[in-house]
Amino acid sequence: MNRLLFLALIFLVQLASAQDLPKRQVIGRDVGQLKNIRITGRIIDQITGEALVGATVTIPELNQVKVTDPNGGFELMLERAEYNLEFRYVGYETIFYPITSVGDGRISIQMIQEDFQLDDVVIFGRDPEKNIRSTDMGAITLSMNSMKELPPFLGEVDIIRSMATLPGVSQVGEAAAGINVRGGGADQNLIQYAGAPIYNPTHLFGLFTSFNPDVVNDVTLYKSVIPTRFGGRGSSILDILPKTGALDRWGGDLMVSNISGKVGVNGPLVKDKISLRGGFRGSYINWFLNSLSNPDLANSQANFYDGNLVISAPISEKNEFTYSFYTSYDDFAFASDTTISWQNNSHSFQWKSKLNEKLSLEALGYYTQYDYSIFNRSGISDFDLNSGIEDYGGKLFVQYQLSPTNKITLGGDTKRLEIQPGELIPFDSQESGILPKKVQNEFGVESGVHFQHEFEIGEKFGMSYGLRYDMYSFLGPRNVRQYEANQPKSDGTAVSEVSYGEGEKIIDYTGLGPRGSIRYSLSKYSSIKVGYNKMYQFIHLISNTATIAPTDFWKLSDEFLEPQSVDQYSLGFYQNFKGNIFETSIEVYYKDIQNVVEYKDGANLIVQNHLETELVPAQGRAYGVELYAKKNLGRLTGWISYTYSRSLRRVITAFEEEIINDGDWFSSNFDKPHDITVIGNYKISTNTSVSATFGYSTGRPVTFPQAKFDYLGNSLAYFSRRNEQRLPDFHRLDLSVNFKFRGESKFADGEWTFSVLNVYGRRNPFSLFFVDEAGAPPQANRLAVLGVPLPSLSYSIAF
CATH class of the missing domain: 2.60.40.1120 (Carboxypeptidase-like, regulatory domain)
Known part of the structure; x- marks a missing residue:
């Protein structure tokens, strides 16, 4: 009992x-x-x-x-x-x-x-x-919640502009597409959405980012020691992960502003098993263009939209399948006679599996496409100009977790690329005198295998090291010119052509890329890190502008244009204060860049079938110091970043006519030595906050004409040394106020955001153009995209 x-x-x-x-x-x-x-x-x-x-x-x-x-x-x-x-x-x-x-x-x-x-x-x-305990260097993750603390750009969060507020990241102007990371070109950044590369992530020539923030979960920028699972670019990786939908109930969101509007829905297709999230955003921006001071822009018309779809199926605790679709489209009618359009489409399918307690697997396949077209309907010399790129591939990663502080990652990836560099189609060749012309398509296969080991030794030491082996093949069909030996490549030195059949290998390139970093903890709140990173890049953006434009096109490495290789050395000190309320860091870096693309003086790049006659290989170097201080907690939050950096180029070849600036080092198009950003967000109450962003940077380099001369009755400009002048310095202040309202219904329970860009009306020059005047050298004129304060108002709700 x-x-x-x-x-x-x-x-x-x-x-x-x-x-x-x-x-x-x-x-x-x-x-x-x-x-x-x-x-x-x-x-x-x-x-x-x-x-x-x-x-x-x-x-x-x-x-x-x-x-x-x-x-x-x-x-x-x-x-x-x-x-x-x-x-x-x-x-x-x-x-x-x-x-x-x-x-x-x-x-x-x-x-x-x-x-x-x-x-x-x-x-x-x-x-x-x-930031203290990991071995990551230069890896920064911003959630969408943290980006919403920044002043919105024309009514909403802008992902790429948010990245440009970080140290070591800049843009060349107010309407710049892409970013420049630690002295690299915009084409040296791999921007991928759900694992698929995106080749032009902008709307309206860079005024907007073409990613709807409501379908993005978080964004990670790798700019220093890049994990070995990433390859194919020289400067950075911008990894954008989409949101998945809810598994148990339907909901949505709606936003309207004076520039654009968007709507999103998410919920279960099969409750607790399969979810869907979709989003669509469109513009009504023509009133904005009509308000600009530039008469050509004021008489222009524009339209853009983007859409997203994510279907997720977490069928068990150990397996999840995700399908992601992304599309964006732009068209811009310049002064009513020329229309430029571009479009991105991507699909990706991902499988994640936890095989056991220590072993996990991730597989991903994708297809992405980018096309652009220019339609000239001026009535004189009408034509269409088209270009595009297709990229499809697969990736496989296997991770083995030996312990909570010791893991190994193995994997491989492969992709096939097809580029249509350009096709010119005259509307009426007999009247216009323009003949049809098509540049040969380019084909290539890029693959890589890699491993990475991350572990800690006691409390003080942490280490990450890895190796990536890249393989690349340039393939036919293609007709390849042969040139005279010991002569510069030109139409006059071409002697013959060699024909390659479909799929026939023209040339191979391989590269071994070690990467690693070491962390030594001085205390719980401070550490020192040192890292090395080597990257190879087999695709190049051919452009005569400092930023990505729809008229640019991509080119693969071939027998004349070797892959870019980038060696980067980094050293950093990291310190947190007052229980991680304050976070600070200082990083220094040096980059050595080989085979970066430069252009001969007077290069003709449009619809050019033998581009090797217009390009010259250049050596590059970049170095800098980055300071970062951030306040994480309290009514007032934000950060200050300052970067001193240099980005230089040098062209020395065996032929005197190809040498630029007498073989001296000169500034790249995006060299901006001083760059500072100050961001603050102050919470007045639980429903009201005010945020501000101030940015200052050195003006980017340009080349001014030194004189002019007459030739056969035409006035021609004379240019001497490249990139020895600069635009005026850039600075701008943006402000925004955010209000949250609680009403009796969901549609009254919303959020208002009022913002003003360029508060004091700074006319920052986006570019210069030159006007001929009698008896004087060509005169410079400034083109400012945002020359006046620009207000915006948006209202958003969730339901």
């Missing part, structure tokens, strides 16, 4: 403990298990059901921090004991969750957003000490 009473008492105590869930969650049923207890879980938004990627799970008793994966999942390895878990995510209420672990189990956490939490606003949705 006493034994029965004793057993009954134990049963009642266990039952009471199990029912006290708000205070203590009992995980598992295997009471005999003492250690290596595996707890898995997933964190989602309580309202929308979306996975919260980059949320942190803290175990104070073990001084451990875990970060959720792209599906919102996490995994903990515990012993049999009591723990007090903390769940945090930027913009959401913190959850404190006591548990008693007695065996393997699973937790589902639902977090709810809060209105501008005043004492816990974290810029990055990740471990606040990651």
Whole structure:
């Protein structure tokens, strides 16, 4: 009887403990298990059901921090004991969750957003000490919640412009497409959405980024030591991950502004198994163009749209399939006679699998396409000019987690590219005198295999090292010119042609790229890191502008144009203060760049079948120092970044007529020695905040004509040394105010954002053009895209 009473008492105590869930969650049923207890879980938004990627799970008793994966999942390895878990995510209420672990189990956490939490606003949705403890150098992740703290550009968040507020990242002007990272060209950045490369990520010549922020989860920029799973570019990787839809309920969002509007929906196609998220954004921007001071722009018309679709199927805890589709389109009618259009399309299919507790796999296949066209209908010499690129490939990664601080990643990737460099089609060749012309298509295959090992040695040392082997083949069909030996390549020195059949190998290139970094922790809040990175690039952007334009085209490395190779050396010191409220860093770097593309004086690039006669190989170097200070918590948050950098080029060949600036080093088109950004966000109340961004940078290099002369009755400009003058310095202040309203219905429960770009009306020059005047050298005139303050107003709701 006493034994029965004793057993009954134990049963009642266990039952009471199990029912006290708000205070203590009992995980598992295997009471005999003492250690290596595996707890898995997933964190989602309580309202929308979306996975919260980059949320942190803290175990104070073990001084451990875990970060959720792209599906919102996490995994903990515990012993049999009591723990007090903390769940945090930027913009959401913190959850404190006591548990008693007695065996393997699973937790589902639902977090709810809060209105501008005043004492816990974290810029990055990740471990606040990651910048100190990780071996990553130059890797910065911005969640969409942190980007929303910035003043919006024309009514909404702009992803690429948000990146340009970081140290070492700049743009050449206010309507610049792409970014320049640590002295590299815009084509040296791989921008990928859901694993698929995007070749022109802009609307309206760079005024807007063509990614709808409402379907983006987070963005990571790698600019220093780049993981070996990435290849194919010389400067940086911009990895954009899409949001997935909710699995349990339908919802959506709507935004209207005086520039554009967008709508999105998400929800379960099959409840708890398959989700969908879709978004569409379109413009009504012509009023904005009509308000510009430039008469050609004021008489122009524009239209753009972009769309996204994400279907996600987390069919089990161990397997998830995701399909992503992205499209964007622009057309711009310049002064009513010339229309320029460009379009991106991409598809990607991803499979993630957790094979066991230590081994995981990720496979991805993609197809992406970029096309541009110019239609001239002036009535004189009408024509169409078309160009495009197709890129499709696959990637496979396998990761083995030896321990929480020791993992190995292996993998490989391959892709096939086809480029149509240009085709000129006259509307009426007899009347216009223009003959049809088509540049030969280019074909190439690019592949790579890689491994990376990341581990820690005690409390002080961490190390990441890896190796990537790149392989590239330039393929037929193609007719290849042969030139006289010891003579510059020109039409006059061509002697014959060699024909290659379809798929026939013309030339191969290979490259071995070691990468690594070492971290030494001086304390819990400070560390020193050193890194080395080698990258190869087999595709080049051919352009006569400093920024990406629709008229540019891509070219593959061939027997005349060798791949670019970039060696980068980095050293950094990182220090956090006052419990990670303040985060600071200083990084220095040096880059050596080989086989970067430069152009002969007077080069003819449009519809050029023998581009090797217009290009010259150049050597490049870039170096700089980056300072960064950021405040993460409190009513006032933001950061200050300052970069001093130089980006230089040198052209020395065996032929005197190809040498530029007498073989001296000269500034690249995007060399801007001084660049400073100041960002602040002040929360007036739980529903109101004010933000400001101020930017200053040195004017970019340009080449001015030195004189003019008459030739056969025509006035021609004379240019001497390249890039020895500069545009005036750039500076601009932007302000915005954000209001959240709570109403009786969902449609009254919205968010208003009012912003003013270029508050004091600075006429920053985007470019210069020259006008001939009698008896004087050509006179420079400034073209400013935003020469006056530009207000915008937007209203958004979620339902």
